[in-house]
Amino acid sequence: MKKLLLLLFYFTSFAKTDSTKVLEEVKVYVFEQKRSALTTPDAFVRSADLQRYSSTQFVSTLNSMAGIRMEERSPGSYRIAIRGSSLRAPFGVRNTKVYWNQIPFTDAGNNTYISLLEPALFSSLTVTKGPAAGIYGAGTGGALLFESVARGHSLNTETVYHSLGGLNTTIDLSAENHRLFASFNQQEGYRAQSAVKKQWISYEFHHRFTNDLNVDLSAYYVDLAYQTPGGLTKAQFLADPKQARPAAGLFRSAQQQEATFKIKSFGLSARASQVLNNVWAWDLSQAVQVNDVENPTIRNYEIRHEPNYSTRGVLHRKGVINSDLGFEYQNGQMNSSTYGNYYGVQGNLTLTQNTHVQQGSLFLQNEYAGLANWIFTLSGSLSSYWTEYLGNEAILSPRLAILRKLGKHQSIVTKVAHGYSPPSISELRPSYGEINRDLKAENGWNHELTYRGKYAKFNWDLSIYQFNLDETIVVRRAIDGSDYFTNAGSTTQQGLELSASWLITPRLTLEQSHTWQNFRFANGNFLTGTTPYQQASTLLWKHPSGLSIMQNFQFVDYQFLNDANTEQMGSYRLWNTKISYAKKRWTLWAAVDNLGDEHYSSGPDLNAAGGRFYNPSPGRNFHIGLQLNLAYLR
Numbered sequence: 001m002k003k004l005l006l007l008l009f010y011f012t013s014f015a016k017t018d019s020t021k022v023l024e025e026v027k028v029y030v031f032e033q034k035r036s037a038l039t040t041p042d043a044f045v046r047s048a049d050l051q052r053y054s055s056t057q058f059v060s061t062l063n064s065m066a067g068i069r070m071e072e073r074s075p076g077s078y079r080i081a082i083r084g085s086s087l088r089a090p091f092g093v094r095n096t097k098v099y100w101n102q103i104p105f106t107d108a109g110n111n112t113y114i115s116l117l118e119p120a121l122f123s124s125l126t127v128t129k130g131p132a133a134g135i136y137g138a139g140t141g142g143a144l145l146f147e148s149v150a151r152g153h154s155l156n157t158e159t160v161y162h163s164l165g166g167l168n169t170t171i172d173l174s175a176e177n178h179r180l181f182a183s184f185n186q187q188e189g190y191r192a193q194s195a196v197k198k199q200w201i202s203y204e205f206h207h208r209f210t211n212d213l214n215v216d217l218s219a220y221y222v223d224l225a226y227q228t229p230g231g232l233t234k235a236q237f238l239a240d241p242k243q244a245r246p247a248a249g250l251f252r253s254a255q256q257q258e259a260t261f262k263i264k265s266f267g268l269s270a271r272a273s274q275v276l277n278n279v280w281a282w283d284l285s286q287a288v289q290v291n292d293v294e295n296p297t298i299r300n301y302e303i304r305h306e307p308n309y310s311t312r313g314v315l316h317r318k319g320v321i322n323s324d325l326g327f328e329y330q331n332g333q334m335n336s337s338t339y340g341n342y343y344g345v346q347g348n349l350t351l352t353q354n355t356h357v358q359q360g361s362l363f364l365q366n367e368y369a370g371l372a373n374w375i376f377t378l379s380g381s382l383s384s385y386w387t388e389y390l391g392n393e394a395i396l397s398p399r400l401a402i403l404r405k406l407g408k409h410q411s412i413v414t415k416v417a418h419g420y421s422p423p424s425i426s427e428l429r430p431s432y433g434e435i436n437r438d439l440k441a442e443n444g445w446n447h448e449l450t451y452r453g454k455y456a457k458f459n460w461d462l463s464i465y466q467f468n469l470d471e472t473i474v475v476r477r478a479i480d481g482s483d484y485f486t487n488a489g490s491t492t493q494q495g496l497e498l499s500a501s502w503l504i505t506p507r508l509t510l511e512q513s514h515t516w517q518n519f520r521f522a523n524g525n526f527l528t529g530t531t532p533y534q535q536a537s538t539l540l541w542k543h544p545s546g547l548s549i550m551q552n553f554q555f556v557d558y559q560f561l562n563d564a565n566t567e568q569m570g571s572y573r574l575w576n577t578k579i580s581y582a583k584k585r586w587t588l589w590a591a592v593d594n595l596g597d598e599h600y601s602s603g604p605d606l607n608a609a610g611g612r613f614y615n616p617s618p619g620r621n622f623h624i625g626l627q628l629n630l631a632y633l634r
Contacts, residue, residue: 037461128145133398157627230612232245233611263293320368421441423441464496491527526565
């Protein structure tokens with residue numbers, strides 16, 4: 001650690017000698033304010049080029065950010081953990097909120113089907129880390145804020161071929177304020193029973209009227225199906241990582257049961273915002289989302305119908321104290337019917353569980369910047385969650401942040417924030433048994449210190465934190481492999497994160513992220529599914545001719561696979577290379593993932609029954625793509 005800090009301050013001194021501003025100043029709209037990195041009182045990371053690593057998935061982008069881990073169990077099946085474990089998420093996203101153009105994409109039941117989203121659709125992604133005290137709904141992990149915009153008068157198309165079999169094609173048509181985006185993705189997969197097929201179409205309308213009124217409309221439809229090969233034991237993983245889960249005892253294999261997750265999702269949203277004068281502004285959004293899920297598994301055949309409604313509004317006031325007063329409300333009907341599964345065919349009805357879910361929060365944020373070089377932020381929220389099975393206990397979550405500017409190029413922030421995350425509908429209504437009426441919401445306090453610097457050629461962001469979480473929700477596995485959830489008591493989560501970017505020459509950039517984690521249960525065991533250290537390094541070289549080469553390296557340390565810490569998965573290293581050649585109207589690129597042909601499992605099944613922890617990831621594989629960019633006049 002001492003060497004790391006000495007290196008950091010060495011670069012700081014080096015940066016002071018360069019008066020030429022080279023690295024672009026980035027401002028983001030986060031926590032209801034547009035801020036630069038040096039004046040943001042909360043930990044965040046941002047990517048303005050989600051397609052830099054891949055145009056077909058978010059995994060490489062998110063895993064290059066400090067404190068964030070995106071795991072791929074199989075193509076189409078993802079988990080995301082921000083400063084934490086995937087214990088709550090056998091699949092999907094649980095204690096983290098996802099927004100699309102400031103509108104909730106996470107449903108009323110706290111589930112996010114992240115695999116529905118198309119990376120090529122979005123212009124940027126901002127990730128906030130740690131509890132936000134209700135500014136972005138109830139959650140302890142953070143928030144993913146996706147942004148998409150119209151792109152003038154243009155027609156962009158891209159076709160990607162993958163060595164694992166399959167084709168990905170996108171068409172992106174923009175005309176002034178209108179945007180139509182469509183994609184088709186089909187892949188055979190690395191393992192047996194791991195094919196994926198996805199079709200997406202969306203329409204967006206963005207317009208600013210003469211009275212400073214902005215209106216944003218969007219609609220999407222997606223049809224996604226991905227096969228689920230299931231977990232393997234360590235012996236099976238070493239013997240043949242390409243196999244699907246074989247039959248065992250009374251249970252048929254994943255192939256025999258045609259295990260597949262199928263979802264059709266439709267969404268419609270509207271958002272209006274207006275600057276009334278130099279003091280007052282407001283924004284209001286309304287959204288409807290309907291998810292229909294069909295999921296034959298090894299154990300059963302589940303059908304779900306999940307209509308959701310959400311609304312969010314904020315009133316902004318600028319003055320000596322900048323204030324944001326807002327609300328967020330979501331309402332969903334979560335209907336689930338479970339049937340027998342007879343070789344992929346729906347059998348007799350065994351269980352029906354219909355649940356009505358509502359959740360809401362009121363929040364107020366005040367910011368005072370009246371003292372030179374100081375910014376004080378005080379916010380709080382009152383959040384509640386209702387179902388037929390859990391009461392509507394209201395939780396008050398405060399947040400205090402104090403920012404001190406250290407000259408023009410550095411700042412330091414200290415923050416204390418409370419987080420609250422109720423159980424999701426998938427945790428209340430797991431695959432094992434009926435509704436769990438005893439499950440309690442997670443809540444806890446986060447204490448954090450952040451030191452940032454921005455110079456002409458070198459930027460850094462260093463955060464150290466401790467999050468004390470009570471009623472931690474964890475997944476358990478029944479003998480037959482089904483999931484259920486329970487509160488595991490308190491956990492202590494200590495972490496240190498460092499992100500840095502160095503413009504070595506005008507053509508060569510080095511980006512680094514380091515994450516140290518010491519996450520423990522009350523009994524001293526390491527929190528399942530977390531690694532003590534992970535690192536990502538990206539070296540990017542660009543030539544004026546249009547040729548560019550990107551080399552990405554990722555290291556993930558060991559992790560324990562069960563709460564007892566008796567099963568451990570070793571560390572692994574990934575080398576990913578991409579070469580691009582871009583001209584005015586087209587870009588040709590080729591990429592190799594896992595260049596070293598590492599034998600690893602990106603998304604293991606935690607606390608898996610029968611030792612079936614391992615979901616093998618692909619060995620060395622490559623893909624090539626051609627992108628056409630055609631601008632046209634009105």
